[in-house]
Every structure is written in C-alpha cells, then in structure tokens.
Amino acid sequence: MEDKSPVYNPYSSSDPSMNVPVTTGPAGAIMSPYLNFDPAYLGTNADSQFIFPEGAARTRGRLELSFSLIGGSVFIGAGLGGLNGFYSGLKDVQARQLTGANRRTQLLNFITKGGASTAQTLGVVALMYSVFGVVLSWGRGVDDELNTVTAGTATGMLYKSSAGWKRCLRGGAVGLGLSTLYVLFTSRDRIRGMMGR
Structure with a gap:
C-alpha cells in the first residue's frame, strides 16, 4: 500500500502571512530585503557620495x-x-x-x-x-612626476645591475626614457601649466 498523505511544501503554504509581496506596487520597484525600504526614495545622484575616514584622500x-x-x-x-x-x-x-x-x-x-x-x-x-x-x-x-621618472630609472638600473655597470646604465636609460614618455603622455596639461603655456 502506498502512503497517500500530502507532502509538506513550505512554498505552497496556505498561511496568508507567507504571501508578502517583494515589490512595492504596480511599478515593481524591488524593496531591500535587509532594511525593508524602497531604495528609490534615496534618489539617484550622478555624483555618488562616499564616507571617507578623516584625513583620507579621495583618490587611491x-x-x-x-x-x-x-x-x-x-x-x-x-x-x-x-x-x-x-x-x-x-x-x-x-x-x-x-x-x-x-x-x-x-x-x-x-x-x-x-x-x-x-x-x-x-x-x-x-x-x-x-x-x-x-x-x-x-x-x-608627495606623489608627482619626479617620483615616476626616478622610480622608472632606478628600476631599470636595478633590473640590469647584475649584468655589469654598462648594462646597468643602459637599463637606467631605458627606464628613464619609458617613464619620461609615460609622464609626458599622462600629465600633458600639468606640464604645460608648469611651463607657463
């Protein structure tokens, strides 16, 4: 004989308290399940505002x-x-x-x-x-262009330092050239401002 008793299914309960809608209304805005408020009330601001610790910079x-x-x-x-x-x-x-x-x-x-x-x-x-x-x-x-150029030159020299002083100097020259090109490409406006143009 088979057991014909109903199987318990928590998702098909007849309890009216289980039929709580997830949306706020016909527009269908999803409510936050954690704070139980409609996030649309906060408004959408293009300039998102974040809380920074005191004294912290706004850039990385x-x-x-x-x-x-x-x-x-x-x-x-x-x-x-x-x-x-x-x-x-x-x-x-x-x-x-x-x-x-x-x-x-x-x-x-x-x-x-x-x-x-x-x-x-x-x-x-x-x-x-x-x-x-x-x-x-x-x-x-301070974090400026001089740090970038100096770090690039020192990196080239250190990377080639085990190959002798001539290659060490060549490595430094390559690092200097690459870091200078990077600074010229990324900081054009600032360099023009420093030169008075």
Missing part, C-alpha cells in the same frame, strides 16, 4: 595602485609570452616535423614556458617600480 594612493599595476603586468606578460611561445613552437614543430599528440604537447610546452617566463619578468619589473614609487612617495611626502 600609489600603494593601492601598485597592486593593479603588478597584477596587470603579470597578465600582460603571460599573454605576450604565450603568443611568442606559440610562434616559436610552430617553427619548432614544423622544423622537427612532429604530428598528432607530440605536436600538440610540444606547442603547449612552448606556450606555457614562454608565458610563465615573460609574466614573471614583467611582474618583477612592476614590483620593483612599485616599491621605488611607494618609498619615494612616502619619503618625499
């Missing part, structure tokens, strides 16, 4: 920006290294005339090794640049 500081810089550099390095590895792997498998699973495995090896190597290199460079930039900002008490 150099230390906060360094995390996204380092992470972005690692991802860009992985992508560029993977593309370079794919190109190198294609040349290798064609020269060795590999087919099937061997070809696929060799291509994957080239892609992963190239991506990891370039990601690590760009991540280390970004980390050194960020450390120099944060230390300069804290030491000088």
Whole structure:
C-alpha cells in the first residue's frame, strides 16, 4: 500500500502571512530585503557620495595602485609570452616535423614556458617600480612626476645591475626614457601649466 498523505511544501503554504509581496506596487520597484525600504526614495545622484575616514584622500594612493599595476603586468606578460611561445613552437614543430599528440604537447610546452617566463619578468619589473614609487612617495611626502621618472630609472638600473655597470646604465636609460614618455603622455596639461603655456 502506498502512503497517500500530502507532502509538506513550505512554498505552497496556505498561511496568508507567507504571501508578502517583494515589490512595492504596480511599478515593481524591488524593496531591500535587509532594511525593508524602497531604495528609490534615496534618489539617484550622478555624483555618488562616499564616507571617507578623516584625513583620507579621495583618490587611491600609489600603494593601492601598485597592486593593479603588478597584477596587470603579470597578465600582460603571460599573454605576450604565450603568443611568442606559440610562434616559436610552430617553427619548432614544423622544423622537427612532429604530428598528432607530440605536436600538440610540444606547442603547449612552448606556450606555457614562454608565458610563465615573460609574466614573471614583467611582474618583477612592476614590483620593483612599485616599491621605488611607494618609498619615494612616502619619503618625499608627495606623489608627482619626479617620483615616476626616478622610480622608472632606478628600476631599470636595478633590473640590469647584475649584468655589469654598462648594462646597468643602459637599463637606467631605458627606464628613464619609458617613464619620461609615460609622464609626458599622462600629465600633458600639468606640464604645460608648469611651463607657463
């Protein structure tokens, strides 16, 4: 014999207190389930206002920006290294005339090794640049273009410091050039204002 007793279903209760609407009315604005008020009463303001701790800046500081810089550099390095590895792997498998699973495995090896190597290199460079930039900002008490150029130059010199003093100077020159180009690109208006134009 089968049991024909009704199965309990909490969602189909006949209790009238369970039939509470989620919307405020025919317009269908959703009410907050936590505070039980209609958020439309707050209004929509294009200039969102946030509460900042006393003495805190309204923009992110150099230390906060360094995390996204380092992470972005690692991802860009992985992508560029993977593309370079794919190109190198294609040349290798064609020269060795590999087919099937061997070809696929060799291509994957080239892609992963190239991506990891370039990601690590760009991540280390970004980390050194960020450390120099944060230390300069804290030491000088200001975050300006001079910190950017100095951090770029010091990064280039430190990165190539183990290869001898000539390459160390070349690395510093490359860092100086790249950071100067970055400053000229991002701070055009401020530089024009400083030059009186």
